[in-house]
Each structure stands twice: as C-alpha cells, then as structure tokens.
Amino acid sequence: MSQTIAVWKCPAGHVMGQVRRNGRGIRQLLLYRQAIDLDWNEEDGMEEVDILAVVEGQVMNVRCSICERVRTWAPGKESERRRGGRREGAKPW
Numbered sequence: 001m002s003q004t005i006a007v008w009k010c011p012a013g014h015v016m017g018q019v020r021r022n023g024r025g026i027r028q029l030l031l032y033r034q035a036i037d038l039d040w041n042e043e044d045g046m047e048e049v050d051i052l053a054v055v056e057g058q059v060m061n062v063r064c065s066i067c068e069r070v071r072t073w074a075p076g077k078e079s080e081r082r083r084g085g086r087r088e089g090a091k092p093w
C-alpha cells in the first residue's frame with residue numbers, strides 16, 4: 001500500500017497519534033487516548049491503540065498523557081491552497 005501514515009509525537013517523543021490524509025487529500029490527526037512510548041512497532045501496535053478523536057481542519061492543543069507537554073496540531077496549508085488555486089487549473093481551454 002502506498003498510503004503513508006506518519007506518527008505524531010509530543011515534544012519529548014511520545015507518540016500521541018498518527019497523521020493521515022483522507023480521500024480528499026486533507027490531513028487528519030488520529031488522536032490516541034493514551035500516548036505511547038517510543039518502543040512501539042507500527043505494525044504490531046496499530047490495532048491495539050484506542051482512537052480518542054479524529055481532528056481535521058482545526059488548530060488544537062493536545063497534551064501528552066505521559067509527560068503532559070503540549071503540542072499544537074495545525075491542519076497544514078494544503079486545504080487553503082486547494083481552495084485558492086483550484087479554479088485556474090480547471091479551465092477547459
């Protein structure tokens with residue numbers, strides 16, 4: 001599969017969730033109920049984690065459940081760029 005799933009870590013390196021793109025190319029954060037320490041194998045751990053929330057298109061402060069550091073989730077610029085730049089490319093002539 002070509003879909004890449006990136007982990008989203010707190011400033012201390014605990015895995016707080018994962019980032020993926022939905023079908024429209026918009027980034028989503030899948031937030032885990034419980035942060036995971038680094039010795040985590042992506043393939044083994046994937047099915048065991050509990051997804052607390054799916055965050056999309058909003059800025060949000062997330063606190064790590066292990067060390068309580070806060071990281072700000074920002075959905076990225078892709079969605080804005082799509083909205084602004086779409087029309088010209090769609091010209092039929």
Ligand SMILES: [Zn+2]
Pocket residue numbers: 010011012013014035064065066067068069
């Ligand atoms: Zn942490």
